[in-house]
């Protein structure tokens with residue numbers, strides 16, 4: 001599996017042009033909406049061939065391979081995850097959770113030397129109705145960091161790192177795309 | 179203490195002998211608060227339960243936080259090298275001493291009035307000591323009456339009257355732990371790579387059951403099979419009732435296993451690899467155990483078993499079943515790491531652990547949603563329904579074809595409910611006998 005750590009992150013916001021900022025935000029909102037609506041094919045079309053999807057059980061620091069994470073997917077494992085969700089018998093998401101998430105505090109933290117890679121951060125709150133089990137509302141607050149890369153002119157996701165506020169505590173089923 | 183209170187009440191207000199029979203179990207046992215109280219006493223206070231592994235506290239001063247039933251405890255490593263279990267509760271007026279999951283400390287100092295404790299629970303210092311008439315020796319932290327470890331697995335019995343750990347584990351339990359540890363060239367495993375907590379809205383007893391149920395895989399885990407068609411589950415538990423040679427085994431005393439060994443068609447099938455891909459490991463094991471024994475170990479792999487009541491040896495995962503309330507539990511897991519093997523090998527085990535267990539894994543979330551569906555459907559089952567035949571759960575599958583094995587175990591087809599029956603038989607025995615008034619003997623406390 002992947003040995004990749006999170007992309008380097010500066011603490012100060014990097015100024016980007018208004019057009020870039022808008023393009024980045026448009027991408028992040030699309031990604032969020034496709035995840036909310038469990039539109040797996042369209043969501044998967046947004047990722048690069050070397051996508052890393054990481055949900056650590058604590059702060060997103062250090063080597064993701066050294067300890068256990070909730071999710072630590074390289075591209076192949078992410079493909080398996082989506083394939084499983086599409087079997088129609090992934091009981092933990094049958095029916096799929098009803099979800100809506102809010103994204104805020106979007107900042108660009110780093111721009112690659114090539115001008116085609118951005119590291120972004122955003123806060124989020126995801127509301128999930130556990131429609132397949134307890135019917136309760138589950139609330140998932142956190143921060144998401146994306147590494148976005150321009151591929152053939154289009155922004156794509158090369159990394160998505162989700163730091164849950166509750167990461168160090170036990171989590172209920174997390175079988176959807178966070 | 180819950181322990182002392184419930185000693186005074188009439189024994190067995192809930193009639194466990196009538197609610198658990200050899201082939202069925204009453205649904206009220208999964209949500210009745212009185213039952214949960216009884217379990218915290220009979221199983222987690224008066225019986226042995228797993229606390230943690232010595233590799234979690236490798237150095238002097240290391241501690242990890244756990245729960246034994248409702249009791250918050252710390253597993254610690256003392257300067258002397260000894261491992262201790264102490265209450266995570268100041269013996270002055272009850273403040274929790276530690277609130278993180280783990281840490282390292284020279285001493286535990288309470289933030290309320292600064293009483294200071296050694297890692298073995300001894301009270302070391304109090305501010306303004308002249309005001310106290312009691313000696314410090316009497317005021318240490320509460321400690322379980324019994325703490326023993328077997329091959330690094332630390333168990334405790336709060337009450338102290340449960341008899342030796344060896345009796346609780348029996349040959350069945352020690353044999354299971356041996357089969358895991360012997361896979362390490364040094365004979366030692368390491369479980370220090372972090373625990374993942376999976377919170378499930380179900381009664382804790384669904385997990386000894388579901389973790390060791392060989393009947394459900396074709397349905398609950400159909401999506402995992404479809405998405406990853408090449409796993410060893412094909413030859414060990416799938417393929418129909420007689421499509422494999424695996425066995426459901428009751429080792430006695432509540433220790434139960436899905437024994438995959440007879441199904442494996444080659445060495446290291448359980449690791450999803452072959453010997454030529456992990457030569458370093460194979461050589462290390464051969465050197466340590468000799469070629470014949472190493473060959474056997476590499477073929478058989480780790481057990482898939484419950485050590486009663488709360489330790490699941492999930493092949494190369496360790497899981498702790500933590501009851502939280504009648505309707506909530508946490509399934510904690512971590513990856514087993516083999517000492518004396520390179521990190522590339524152990525990293526593979528970590529990644530497999532992430533794939534199998536935890537809230538986002540490919541397997542256990544489907545068990546969790548099933549457990550939650552069961553819990554919701556049982557919510558109305560009252561003990562009073564038992565007599566009229568309502569609210570019963572059937573665990574009779576394969577009872578008539580169980581066979582006695584050479585070590586006194588009972589075994590049947592892997593899809594038979596021998597494992598469920600083994601768990602419930604011990605449950606009934608413990609719940610019906612340990613809630614009787616005590617005959618004396620040590621009790622949980624600091625003045626041990």
Ligand code: FES
Pocket residue numbers: 268269270271272273288289290291292293
């Ligand atoms: S409660 Fe801990 S020192 Fe008083």
Ligand SMILES: [Fe+2]
Pocket residue numbers: 388389394395398399541542545
């Ligand atoms: Fe299962």
